[in-house]
Amino acid sequence: MDPEVLLKVARKFGTPVYVYDEDQIRKNYRTFLSAIKSRYKNTRIRYALKANPSLAVCHILRQEDSGVDVVSEGELLTALKAGIKPKDIIFTNNSKTDKELTAAVDAGVIINLDSLHELYRLKKTIKDKKKSAKVSFRVNLAVDPKTHPKIATGLRESKFGIHLEGGLAFKAYGVAKGVKGLGITGVHTHIGSQITELGVFSETTEKIMEFACQLREELGIKLEFIDLGGGLGIPYMGENVPTPEAYAEAITSVVNGFKKRLGYEPELWLEPGRYIVGNAGVLLCRITGVKETPYKKFVNVDAGFNVLMRPAMYDSYHRVEVLNRVGDEATETYDVVGNICESGDVLAKGRRLPKVSEGDIIAFYDAGAYGFSMSSQYNLRPRPAEILVWGETAEVIRERETFEDLFRHQRVPKDLLK
Numbered sequence: 001m002d003p004e005v006l007l008k009v010a011r012k013f014g015t016p017v018y019v020y021d022e023d024q025i026r027k028n029y030r031t032f033l034s035a036i037k038s039r040y041k042n043t044r045i046r047y048a049l050k051a052n053p054s055l056a057v058c059h060i061l062r063q064e065d066s067g068v069d070v071v072s073e074g075e076l077l078t079a080l081k082a083g084i085k086p087k088d089i090i091f092t093n094n095s096k097t098d099k100e101l102t103a104a105v106d107a108g109v110i111i112n113l114d115s116l117h118e119l120y121r122l123k124k125t126i127k128d129k130k131k132s133a134k135v136s137f138r139v140n141l142a143v144d145p146k147t148h149p150k151i152a153t154g155l156r157e158s159k160f161g162i163h164l165e166g167g168l169a170f171k172a173y174g175v176a177k178g179v180k181g182l183g184i185t186g187v188h189t190h191i192g193s194q195i196t197e198l199g200v201f202s203e204t205t206e207k208i209m210e211f212a213c214q215l216r217e218e219l220g221i222k223l224e225f226i227d228l229g230g231g232l233g234i235p236y237m238g239e240n241v242p243t244p245e246a247y248a249e250a251i252t253s254v255v256n257g258f259k260k261r262l263g264y265e266p267e268l269w270l271e272p273g274r275y276i277v278g279n280a281g282v283l284l285c286r287i288t289g290v291k292e293t294p295y296k297k298f299v300n301v302d303a304g305f306n307v308l309m310r311p312a313m314y315d316s317y318h319r320v321e322v323l324n325r326v327g328d329e330a331t332e333t334y335d336v337v338g339n340i341c342e343s344g345d346v347l348a349k350g351r352r353l354p355k356v357s358e359g360d361i362i363a364f365y366d367a368g369a370y371g372f373s374m375s376s377q378y379n380l381r382p383r384p385a386e387i388l389v390w391g392e393t394a395e396v397i398r399e400r401e402t403f404e405d406l407f408r409h410q411r412v413p414k415d416l417l418k
């Protein structure tokens, strides 16, 4: 987005504020989908809503004909509210409550089971409600995604999925096949996020295709879809990452290689989150002051890790730019720090920037994924607004929270008011 447009948004709507570029979201979606579709026609996207669950974003993706991957009842309700069809929603989560299972059954979405005990609880739910359900299993393929340990989900030590190892996943499908009212529709895996090595995706696809063949050959199960999850990385530091074309080739060459042995053509589902919205979002903050200590120069801004969690949580890097000083020479080295009372609240470390002063507007780029969605009210700071920009228009898609919102759900027992 043009720095002038972003400056206008900051002036009009205040800071901190998240700004999303609708055209970029649509472009990312189309680039991703067409890369895969040109190699495997029967492909569907199930956008990972957790990356950015704003209703408006969900509506954009519904218009693009995307389905979604949801991980909670809140996300499920968001997807339904945005008009995504239940058959295009997959409910994944490693610890579903009975209430969540019931909501998923009532909505008629695909329930992606994570364990055998979840299967038994679902069996009881559908029996009690005299309903049926469509299911898949998340399988643990013991693949190292070679990413940050906190976003690696496919390791054999990970909490996610039923292990292929020891025939556990195979057994789960055998059990599910015998449960009245359960329709086995697919198989799922998601090995991690911000993945930049293609070999990891090929290995995953190889293992899951082999498993799909085993299900067909030994249990006679034909799957409607094979879901490889999300995970394609984006270049936060301008580094080289695989293009969607290269990613698509790595996956579909394996899928196509199995076509003959599998004997049928399931849909290929992919759950990109970061790739779709990551570079379409910017966080704008205002500089509240510059502090020079004998050791460092700090730029203080009006947001902290309650607004942008990724640097504190994963040591992640976001490019920054001082929007009202674009083109000025970078003469200073600053740590850009937040307003949270924790020393881990460093948003950008050791950055070369022009000399800044109070009131300057600083942009954190590539903040559209896992930005607002991971924000909190920590230190009792209301969450920021979200703005959607398209053409010449900028519109609020989520109001800035107010102090009232901090107290809305709190109750004080009468005795304490004396």
Ligand SMILES: Cc1ncc(COP(=O)(O)O)c(C=O)c1O
Pocket (backbone or CB within 6 Å): 048, 050, 051, 069, 092, 190, 192, 193, 194, 195, 229, 230, 231, 232, 271, 272, 273, 274, 275, 369
């Ligand atoms: C089950 C599942 N699918 C998809 C995704 C999306 O991953 P990414 O945003 O890296 O594409 C995630 C992210 O954690 C996930 O847990």
